[in-house]
Amino acid sequence: MLFYVICGAVLLADQAAKWAVRTHMHLGETVPGIGPYLHFTYYENAGAAFSLFQGYGRYFAIIAAIFVAAVLIYRRKGKLKGRLLDAASGFMVGGAIGNGIDRALYGRVTDFLVFGGGGGILNLADLAINLGWLLGLMYLVRAEYRERRLYRSRW
Numbered sequence: 552m553l554f555y556v557i558c559g560a561v562l563l564a565d566q567a568a569k570w571a572v573r574t575h576m577h578l579g580e581t582v583p584g585i586g587p588y589l590h591f592t593y594y595e596n597a598g599a600a601f602s603l604f605q606g607y608g609r610y611f612a613i614i615a616a617i618f619v620a621a622v623l624i625y626r627r628k629g630k631l632k633g634r635l636l637d638a639a640s641g642f643m644v645g646g647a648i649g650n651g652i653d654r655a656l657y658g659r660v661t662d663f664l665v666f667g668g669g670g671g672i673l674n675l676a677d678l679a680i681n682l683g684w685l686l687g688l689m690y691l692v693r694a695e696y697r698e699r700r701l702y703r704s705r706w
Contacts, residue, residue, distance in 0.1 A: 553637040554626065554644075561645025565675040569653065569661040576663070590665050594672050597659040615651030619644050635690045643683030649676035 576582065576593040584590040622640050625631050631640055653660040662672040 553634060554641040557638055557641030558645040558648070561642055561676065561679040562649050565646065565649035565679070566652065568663070568675050569649075572661055572663045581665075588667060591663050592665050592672060594662045595657075595659045596662050596672075612651045612654035615647040615654070618647050619651070633690070635686055635693070639683045639686035639690060641683070642679040642686065646676035646679035646683065649679070650674070 572591070572593050576591070578593050578595060581590055581592040622631070622644050626640065631637070650660050660674065660676075662674045662677070664673045664675075664678070665671075666673075
């Protein structure tokens with residue numbers, strides 16, 4: 552259940568935020584946020600992360616669909632178990648669907664979050680995907696720690 556709640560919340564928040572940006576900002580417009588730490592700039596990315604592969608946005612919608620299908624298949628087979636993996640996969644799938652919807656409908660993704668001194672522009676789906684990867688990494692580290700502890704207790 553946690554997987555579906557997180558996935559749905561990410562998808563709704565992402566799409567609502569993108570709708571608000573597309574409705575209330577002009578392309579290229581910047582709005583101040585929280586001091587020097589965050590501001591909002593409306594950008595349309597027709598490529599992948601870091602604006603790579605511009606013009607191939609619709610192909611990344613296909614990749615997102617394949618990723619979502621793979622996660623759902625692994626969940627159905629019982630390969631992704633536990634609250635940490637539920638949360639990780641929920642964030643990643645919600646983000647992938649959010650960006651996939653933009654790519655399928657518009658051929659590009661609406662980005663608007665600029666943190667710190669710049670270096671990239673993101674949206675809520677991107678943040679969710681990054682958080683999902685971080686939680687997945689935490690799961691792997693925890694699993695390795697438990698395995699080593701179990702191995703040591705046998706000796």
